[in-house]
Amino acid sequence: MSASARASIIDGKAFAEGLRGRIGEEVARLREEHGLTPGLAAVLVGENPASEIYVRNKGRATEAAGMASFSHHLAAEATEAELLALVERLDRDPAVHGILVQLPLPAHIDPVRVTEAVDPAKDVDGFHLVNVGRLATGAPGGLVPCTPQGCLMLLKHALGSLEGKRALVLGRSNIVGKPMAALLLAENCTVTVAHSRTRELAAECARAEILVAAAGRARMVKGDWIKPGAAVIDVGINRVEAADGRTRLVGDVDFDEAAKVAGHITPVPGGVGPMTIACLLRNTVIAACRQAGLPDPGI
Numbered sequence: 173m174s175a176s177a178r179a180s181i182i183d184g185k186a187f188a189e190g191l192r193g194r195i196g197e198e199v200a201r202l203r204e205e206h207g208l209t210p211g212l213a214a215v216l217v218g219e220n221p222a223s224e225i226y227v228r229n230k231g232r233a234t235e236a237a238g239m240a241s242f243s244h245h246l247a248a249e250a251t252e253a254e255l256l257a258l259v260e261r262l263d264r265d266p267a268v269h270g271i272l273v274q275l276p277l278p279a280h281i282d283p284v285r286v287t288e289a290v291d292p293a294k295d296v297d298g299f300h301l302v303n304v305g306r307l308a309t310g311a312p313g314g315l316v317p318c319t320p321q322g323c324l325m326l327l328k329h330a331l332g333s334l335e336g337k338r339a340l341v342l343g344r345s346n347i348v349g350k351p352m353a354a355l356l357l358a359e360n361c362t363v364t365v366a367h368s369r370t371r372e373l374a375a376e377c378a379r380a381e382i383l384v385a386a387a388g389r390a391r392m393v394k395g396d397w398i399k400p401g402a403a404v405i406d407v408g409i410n411r412v413e414a415a416d417g418r419t420r421l422v423g424d425v426d427f428d429e430a431a432k433v434a435g436h437i438t439p440v441p442g443g444v445g446p447m448t449i450a451c452l453l454r455n456t457v458i459a460a461c462r463q464a465g466l467p468d469p470g471i
């Protein structure tokens with residue numbers, strides 16, 4: 173970061189490490205006091221190298237927190253019926269409290285049918301329509317998608333109360349943009365959702381005291397799109413080629429420009445990314461407590 177930068181950096185890596193530590197302590201308490209070991213099952217179909225890395229990392233993080241990790245890898249040719257049968261078996265398995273089916277799935281499998289087959293109580297990705305509906309209506313007992321939940325935790329850590337703040341979410345996907353907007357609304361923000369058809373996008377962004385960028389476009393948010401002092405959460409993960417020919421990860425925000433204007437900003441990498449897995453573990457512990465009839469843990 174340049175010498176003139178003034179934004180305070182929101183260290184998602186450090187926050188996620190702290191959260192994972194608290195989750196580990198809660199898991200140890202559940203085992204000791206209730207004989208309960210939260211279990212997460214990950215299902216992977218086919219040979220997508222990025223998905224294999226994600227699933228491996230999730231498995232390691234699950235074990236590091238003291239939870240049980242179950243991994244199921246089906247061949248790329250597996251039928252939808254085979255995958256549905258596996259999901260239904262996991263739905264019934266009492267050692268499994270959370271189920272995640274790694275997306276994307278091969279083209280011959282309908283992701284909606286698979287997501288809907290997961291028991292909503294075990295849907296730790298928060299993608300089942302029952303959980304989407306609970307988030308949208310404010311009904312209790314739902315599980316919230318991990319990436320927006322992680323963004324919200326970082327925002328509250330940086331700002332405290334978000335009440336009354338003008339927030340803009342750039343992107344309207346079902347996994348990030350829409351649940352993020354619902355979470356901010358539930359915190360009593362005034363929320364705008366921007367997307368590819370939004371007119372005067374830079375001016376819309378420049379009004380926001382909270383800007384969450386989730387468009388998947390490398391460095392599209394420039395310094396002059398940002399309201400001075402705003403909190404900027406950069407969800408984007410984009411691979412770009414650097415001057416030396418190697419690839420590096422950048423966000424949807426032009427960090428060097430934005431850090432000179434914003435009040436708080438997440439870096440990429442080391443911002444939102446580490447929060448996603450930590451929130452997946454948190455959802456698994458919450459799901460395990462509910463399935464055991466225990467109160468939600470305070471993590």
Ligand code: NAP
Nearest residue numbers: 319343344345348367368386387388407408409444445448
């Ligand atoms: P997505 O499904 O591709 O959605 C992108 C959204 O951005 C869409 O709503 C799209 O608008 C909008 N958009 C695209 N280009 C735009 C433009 N030029 N101007 C205005 N809006 C534009 O992406 P996603 O799954 O939400 O992911 C977004 C980014 O977050 C990606 O970089 C992804 O890799 C990253 N991500 C990170 C994590 C993490 O753990 N850190 C997790 C999930 C995703 P339309 O709806 O009009 O097409």
